[in-house]
Amino acid sequence: MHIKILGAAAGGGFPQWNCNGNNSAAVRAGTPGFKARTQSSLAISSNGREWVLLNASPDLRQQINDNSELWPARDGPLRASPIKAVILTNADVDHIAGLINLREMQAYNIYGSDRVLETLSANTIFNILNPDFVPRKQIDLETPFKVEGPDGEVGLTIEAFDVPGKVALYLEKEGTGPGFGTQEGDTIGLKVTEPSTGSFFFYVPGCAKVDDKLADRLKDAPLVFFDGTLYTDDEMLKQGLMPKTGKRMGHTSISGPEGSIEAFKNLNVSRKVYVHINNSNPVLNENSTEHAAVKAAGWEVGFDSMEIKL
Secondary structure, three states: EEEEEOEOOOOEEEEEOOOHHHHHHHHOOOOOOOEEEOOOOOEEEEOOOEEEOOOOOOOOHHHHHHOOHOOOOOOOOOOOOOEEEEEEEEEOOOHHHHHHHHOOOOOOOEEEEEHHHHHHHHHHHHHHHOOOOOEEEEEOOOOOOOEEEEEEEEEEEEEEEOOHHHHHHHHOOOOOOOOOOOOOOEEEEEEEOOOOOOOEEEOOOOOOOOHHHHHHHHHHOOOOOOOEEEEOOOOOOOHHOOOEEEEEEOEEEEOOOHHHHHHHOOOOOEEEEEOEEEOOOHHOOOOOOHHHHHHHHEEEEEOOOEEEOO
16 A cells, blocks of 8 residues: 655644744745645555545645646646545645635545535535535444445455534634534544555544554554644643644644643554644654654654555
């Protein structure tokens, strides 16, 4: 199975367009140890010819241009794409806005939970994706399914599962309690399997907490891509970038007693990669103590065009 990170940053990318924080300023200045990153998405393939996107970031057009695997074949028809399907893990802007880039009457399938598909239906801008060419297929949680493109199966099976999280910011409903209207299916993780080889991995780009159920699921996994939004829960507050904590936004932190490093410590996951990394996160500085701490704990900091084969 071929896996490629198209974008490793959280919403806004790195650098974020309007951010002059230390990290964003450093990457613009070309400071050693800082790599620019686009917004969160993966591309996966069983055969290297047909590709499935895990989320569609606002930077998708750039990501396609930067990764030749996603270009139309030189000897193909006038309009063609190796992208056969898109799997959505939530309705955050940084995971669905890129669908708009995939218009122009190109055939592929969109998969999402009932909650995510309801969001697409309620926003008429997504009607630019003609359902005659781009059908929307509902994912039933805890039920593995074979991913299909317009020409049939693509050699991959996916099982979606609910994870602790929060409804997208623009869908929050005030007065509904601490969850702001969050329901099952608002944030999901994916187990991606290649049946022909038995290889598999987990993709969890958004997660508010590693609870016992999720920990049991991920135990002994060969590979996990996991939410690396913030290093500490209050880092954006301390940096003066936003008056919100990670928990308020539905993201667990990397460090601390409830952070992902501690939560994964005894899970025996062979390879662990952080994705969806916010521009405020000090792990983006490869010379920082935080980056060193992540590496010492056996984690990798994902970057654009990072490739893994299982």
